[in-house]
Amino acid sequence: xxxVVAVVLLAISVYIAEASIKIAAWNVQVLGVTKMGKPxxxxxxxDTCMLYDIIAIQEIRDASLSTPGNLLNxxxxxAGGAFRMEVSERLGRSSSKExxxxxxxxxxxxVIDRFTYADSNDFLERPNFNVRFSSPSxxxxxxxxxxxxxxxxxxxxxxxxxxxxxSAIESRWxxxxxxxxxxxxxxxxxxxxxxxxxxxxxxxSKYQWLIPDSADTTVTxxxxxxxxxxxxxxxxxxxxxxxxxxxxxYDSYFGLSNQLALDVSDHYPVEMxxx
Numbered sequence: 255x256x257x258v259v260a261v262v263l264l265a266i267s268v269y270i271a272e273a274s275i276k277i278a279a280w281n282v283q284v285l286g287v288t289k290m291g292k293p294x295x296x297x298x299x300x301d302t303c304m305l306y307d308i309i310a311i312q313e314i315r316d317a318s319l320s321t322p323g324n325l326l327n328x329x330x331x332x333a334g335g336a337f338r339m340e341v342s343e344r345l346g347r348s349s350s351k352e353x354x355x356x357x358x359x360x361x362x363x364x365v366i367d368r369f370t371y372a373d374s375n376d377f378l379e380r381p382n383f384n385v386r387f388s389s390p391s392x393x394x395x396x397x398x399x400x401x402x403x404x405x406x407x408x409x410x411x412x413x414x415x416x417x418x419x420x421s422a423i424e425s426r427w428x429x430x431x432x433x434x435x436x437x438x439x440x441x442x443x444x445x446x447x448x449x450x451x452x453x454x455x456x457x458x459s460k461y462q463w464l465i466p467d468s469a470d471t472t473v474t475x476x477x478x479x480x481x482x483x484x485x486x487x488x489x490x491x492x493x494x495x496x497x498x499x500x501x502x503x504y505d506s507y508f509g510l511s512n513q514l515a516l517d518v519s520d521h522y523p524v525e526m527x528x529x
Contacts, residue, residue, distance in 0.1 A: 274392060274495075274527065274528060274529050275307045275308075275362065275389070275392060275527065275528040276305065276306045276307050276308075276525060276526075276527055277306060277307065277308045277309070277399070277433070277435075277483075277525065277526050277527075277528065278305075278306045278308070278309045278310070278435075278502065278523045278524065278525040278526075279309070279310045279312070279401065279435035279436045279437075279481060279483060279523065279524055280302070280309060280310070280311055280312070280481075280519070280521065280522075280523035280524075281311075281312040281313050281403065281436065281437040281480075281481060281519065281520075281521040282299060282311050282312070282313060282314075282518070282519045282521075283313055283518075283519040283520045283521060284313060284315050285299075285311065285313055285314045285315065285316075285321060285325075286314065286315045286316040286321050287316055287318065287320065287321065290321055290324055290325065290328075292517065294514060294517075295514070295517050295518050296325075296328055298504060298508060298510065298514065298515075298518045299325065299328075299518060300325075300328050300329050300332055301332075301508065302502070302504050302523060303325075303329050303337075303357055304329060304332060304333050305502070306357075306525065307358065307359045307362050307363070308356065308357070308358040308359070308363065308387070308399060309356070309357050309358075309523070310354060310355070310356045310357075310399060310401040310435055310436060311325070311354065311355045311356075311357070312352065312354055312401065312402075312403040312436050312437050313352050313403060313437070314352055314353040314354070314355055315350065315351070315352055315353075316353070317344075317351075319344075319353075321353075322339060322341045322353060322355040323339070325355070325357075326338075326339045326355075326357065329357060336359050336360070336361065337357050337358065337359060337360070338357070338358060338360045338365075339355055339356065339357050339358075340355070340356045340358075340365055340368050340383075340385050341353055341354070341355045341356075342354040342355070342370055342383035342401075343370065345370070345379075345380040345381060345383075346379060346380050347376075347379055352380055352403060354380075354383040354401040354403070354436075356383070356385050356399060356401060358387070362389060362391060362392075363387045363388065363389050364387070364388045365385060365386065365387060365388075366386040366387065366388050366396070366427075367385075367386045367427065368383070368384060368385045368386065369384055369426065370382070370383050370384070371383075371384065371400075371419050371422060372422070377411065377412065377415045377418075378402075378404075378405075378412050378415060378419075379403075379404070379405035379408065379412070380402070380403050380405075382400045382401060382402045382416075382419050382434065383400070383401045384398055384399070384400045384401075384423055385398065385399050385400075385401075386398050386427055386429060387399065392493070392528060392529075393489070393492075393493050393529070394431060394489050394490060394493040394528055396429055396431065397429065397431040397432065397433065397487070397489075397490055398423050398427065398429055398431065398432045398433065399433050399435065400419060400420075400423060400432060400433065400434040400435070401434075401435060401436050402416070402434060402435070402436040402437070402438065403436055403437045404436075404437060404438050404439045404440070405439070406439040406444045407444070409438065409439040409440060409444040409445050410444075410445055410449045410452070410453060413438055413440060413445070413453050413455050413456070414452070414453045414454050414455055415455075416434055416455040416461075416484075417454045417455050417458065419434065420432055420434065420455075420461070420486055429487075430486065430487040430488070431485075431486070431487030431488075431489045431490040432485070432486045432487055432490070433483060433484070433485050433490065433526075434483075434484050435482070435483045435484070435524070436481065436482075437480055437481050437521060438480060438481065438482045439480050440467075440479060440480060440481075440482050441467065441478040441479040441480055442476065442477075442478040442480075444480075455484070460486055461484050461485070461486050462484065462485050462486070462491055462494075463482065463483075463484045464482070464483040464484065464485065464494070464499035464526055465479060465481065465482045465483055465499055465500075465501070465524050466479065467479050469500075469501050469524075470501065471501050471521055471522050471524060472520060472521060472522070473505065473515050473516055473518075473519060473520050473521065473522060474516070474520050480521065481501075481521055481522070481523075481524045482524065483499055483524050483525075483526050490528075493528050493529050494526065494527070494528060494529075495526075495527040495528065495529050498525075498526055498527035499524065499525065499526040499527075500524070500525060501522045501523070501524055501525075502522055502523045502524070502525050503522055504518070504522065504523070
């Protein structure tokens with residue numbers, strides 16, 4: 255067992271060493287008490303989170319509110335206390351509410367502020383959770399990670415509304431370097447090829463989409479580019495490592511069975527690198 259743990263930790267350290275800063279977003283399907291009670295599943299979630307300097311988790315469903323902190327404890331048990339967390343309130347129109355949680359290495363970042371987008375006109379099922387980071391050791395010293403989980407049936411309208419989300423962040427903090435990442439449900443039956451032309455967040459050159467429409471971010475047999483990372487701001491675009499954005503296939507990386515991979519989630523993380 256010690257040999258297996260050592261190999262995993264070595265793989266993680268090598269993966270991190272490849273780049274200055276790794277950032278990811280991951281919809282960990284229905285992450286709650288039940289899933290956190292499965293040690294083999296939690297091990298995969300923890301080992302995946304440890305590959306990154308910042309990772310935003312979506313679809314946390316736990317009325318007891320214990321899951322985000324329990325996951326942080328599990329990560330820090332392996333990572334030697336290297337991570338801290340920012341977590342949203344429970345969000346959603348229905349009784350099935352979700353939280354966003356952002357885990358980050360506090361040796362590299364500090365959190366300046368955070369807020370949930372004030373969606374006064376109810377455009378978004380789960381309004382974006384926005385975390386402003388300070389990163390003194392990098393050229394991108396002040397940026398925002400805005401986390402989202404779009405309602406599938408409203409994907410076109412919600413993604414279009416990210417223009418307003420981006421503007422609200424700029425107005426509140428005076429920061430233009432903004433990443434909106436998460437499960438956009440941006441593909442297949444939810445956003446069709448003919449829809450892109452009426453999505454301002456896609457057509458405006460201010461926003462740089464990093465995950466292509468050809469990507470497959472699903473663990474299942476579907477082939478859909480649901481999960482995305484999109485940046486705005488001159489510094490963010492300048493410091494983004496070209497072609498580093500990709501889907502992280504944790505099943506092949508960790509050598510998992512298909513069943514264990516599906517027990518973890520039906521989505522892969524999407525990731526990017528800042529130089």
